[in-house]
Amino acid sequence: MKSTHQLLFVLAGIQLVLPFFLQSSIYEPHRDEFLYLAEARHLAWGYLEAPPLLSLFGWISNYFGGGMFWIKIWPALFGCFTFLLAGKIIIQLGGKTLAIVLGWLPFVLDGYLRLFYLFQPNFLEVFFYTAIGFCWFQWIGTENRKWIYISGIALGLGFLSKDSVLFYAIGITVGVLLTQQRKLFTQPTVYIAAIIGFLIFLPNLFWQYTHRFPVMHHMQVLEQSQLVHIGHKDFLMGQLIMNLPCFYIWLTGLIWVFFSPTGKKFRLFGWAYLTVITLLLLLHGKDYYALGLYPVLFAFGGYAIEQFMQSHARWIKYPALAFPVLLGLFALPLLLPVASPKKLAAYYSRTHLNKTGLFQWEDQQMHPLPQDFADMTGWKSTTAKLAHFYNSLSATEKTNTLIYCRNYAFAGAMNYYGHQYHLPEVYSDNASFLLWMPNHYHIQHILLVGKRMPDITDTVFQLFEKHTVVDSLNNPLARENGTKIIFFQNGNQQLNPWIEKRIAQLKAPYYRYALP
Template sequence: MKSFRLLPALLALLRFATGYGLASRAYELHRDEYLYLDYGRHLAWGYLEVPPLTALQSWLTLALGGNWFWVKFWPLLWGSLTIYLVGRAVQRLGGGPWAVALAGLSYLLGAYARLNFLFQPNSFEVLAFTAVGYWLICYVQQPAPRWLYAIGAMLGLALLNKYSALFYIAALVAALLLTPLRRVLATRPFWLAVGLALLLWLPNLAWQIGHGLPVRHHMALLRESQLVHVSVAGFWQSQAIMNVLSLWVWVPGLLALLLSWRLQPYRALGLVYVAGLLLLTLLHGKDYYALGYYPLLLAAGAAWWQQWLSSRPRLGQVLRPALLGLPLALSLRILPLLFTTEPPAGMLALGARYQKLGVLRWEDGRDHPLPQDFADMLGWRELAAKTHAAYAALPAAAQGHTFILTDNYGQAGAINYYNRRHDLPPANSFNGSYLFWQPPTPPGGWQYILLVEEEPTPGLEKHFQTLQTVGEVRNPYARERGTRIRLGFQPDTAILAYTARRHRRELAAWGQF
């Protein structure tokens, strides 16, 4: 019995260990991770991309040295806690050790393997949605106010993590209204929980209002550049692909929550999925926005399978090992996608195998040789090293009068991360939150500008005494391949005035005046 209680914890340890043990070190950090790490240097109650919870993790990561282990520690921690709650949910729904193993295996071999490897807000969001559902199960079984307060606190943290938590909250309220749990909305503990969630979110909400609600511009940029490529068919195809190795677990789990008399008290969990996925479909949300809605379906599905097979012992002798063994066998074919076990050359050779699955399709809606996440984890160290080499070659007197300007946040963040122990001024960009972090012009102005450009801007030569290419990203697998580093000496007043105007224009677009 004791080992049964420990099984969810053992699954959590397995999730943590596989995250480190099955990762190829041929890959660097992801483009987004560099941006989020720079948040830790500029703590605030809000950022142009996401709320501030990630920044706190970044600050702690940098305080601990900022190495690869600590960067990956946070998503793996959130993933480990998620799988622990999935196991506990199975137990609360009446499942035994086999059902806990089935749900845990389904989580380990799903899209969460890669999600829990990237230092992004997504892993905590999945944990938050899973925890809310788990505590809802606890409340149904034991209607104590503490479960509602826990839900309120977690939803407050979820809002400090990603604004997409608002969609989950809308789906949760709709689900409660459609079930007998609607009576909880009339209780004092429920509204205290609502107040707790709002209190936690209040500093970021005040930051948003005080900065002109930049979230609106962020959503507009997403719609124009990324969400426009998301079709209804593509969104639902991705749902099946991301969870294909657990299809026979989460689908029965959803149906059982919606239709089974035994799980009727927990029907709100199934309705949360229906309402949440409907919202994401209508709003053309990215496919991975939905991943937080699946873990409790895995728990319900595993518990349903155990209950169904318990009355069919002879069939259970066949299906129990098959349901555990089949996903393991099938996962061998897609293991490099789940755990980044293959270096870039190996992934390139396997590309044709995965093309039909849609995993080679990038945000631009086109297929590429590597999955986008993989290409986004290459070339950064090379870029940072070549930028530092160009800066180190400058005269000592000029180094304090050098401005590093990049095209995007990934470039700026990578240069800052890999040179965090070097005497290098922070790299800057007109992209996202870097607009807040521009340094003041030093006395005497800028003597040199180091330009990091995906495509060199034509005609800049006439604005410098000299402008020369001093480096280029040559990693053949990197999304940043071809990015050039150009060094400009003695920029004229026209280019400096243009730079200042562009900075003001970009800030104005975000509602910053």
């Protein structure tokens, strides 16, 4: 038992440091990471696109300087915690070395390698899925009510991380109702746990209420712009592709809980899995929305495979280990950006990975790089170009210039890098940045960062005497390639009243009461 725990922590340590050594230092933070770091500078109980818990970790990262280590340490740590919970399940089932190794491989060879290196709500979602599952596993084994209460705490914190944790709550509920554990619903324990979870989530719910439930608007926009393009076949194929090197491990775990006499008492996890997959299919969810379902199944699968090998075919352990390792090493450049964009694009072309359909972005077009990798470059160089021009302005011009970005990514990036170049606050009306836009303006010029040149429909930009294209991002492998920096000068008397009125109009749908 002692040796298995030692192995568990050694593997968790390797998992923790591995991405830091693998990712090329060429890359910058991901576009969404800039947004969440910006939210951490405006702490609140909610944001237009996400609950608040991630911003707390972002605040700590910003406090320590916001370097790459402090950005990436949180997903890496929670990735380790997720594996430790899965590993603890394996050990309590009676699993030994092989089972623990099989339960660990998905975290370093599958899509989890990338997920637990990106500072996004998904790493918290997967952790809390697993924590809730771990609590119910403990309750099945001990019937100690404390685990139900702890699951309520995990559920509440999960809601503060990502709203889709609701899917797993529904899945577990269905799983309990369809198994012998349904007797729990005749006791007050589960209802007290639900109340605990609700009370933890309540501040965010109140924030949602006072801001007219922006989560609903966010989901509508997401559905219309992205989810509508996701077919059922693509979603199901995604479940295989995300876990391809280790697909047989979670699949064995699913089969084990449904058809093994030993696994029968854990069948609620099988029903929870099928329930959540069904919900995501009906709602056209993205494939990675389901990643939280698998760590518990990896634990069951690792244990079941080890038991089968011990009693039937010991030799199978060699191909069972070789297959995920070899395939995982081949796919590693898909999981993390381990080389420069040009080298990766050449590798994908040489290995024909670029013909697999894996590089289709949200615009439904094929590209040379995975979208996440293209979202990690171009930010600092564009900030430097903007700063070079801004710092060439006179003091009076600087005072009367608003730096405005069309999207949250550049606004976040320029605020992240801006202190290096003595830039003022950079604004956007995109995503949660809208809430932080000033209500009153006294400007004459706008320094615009955007991919699209303003046209006659962009009323505000018709109020200037002249404009100049200062510079642009010229990096074909960056997602924002072609973004322009444009200086609009000498706005007329209508400029400031027009901006104030427009910002008030944009903010109004998100405030139930008067604007702050």
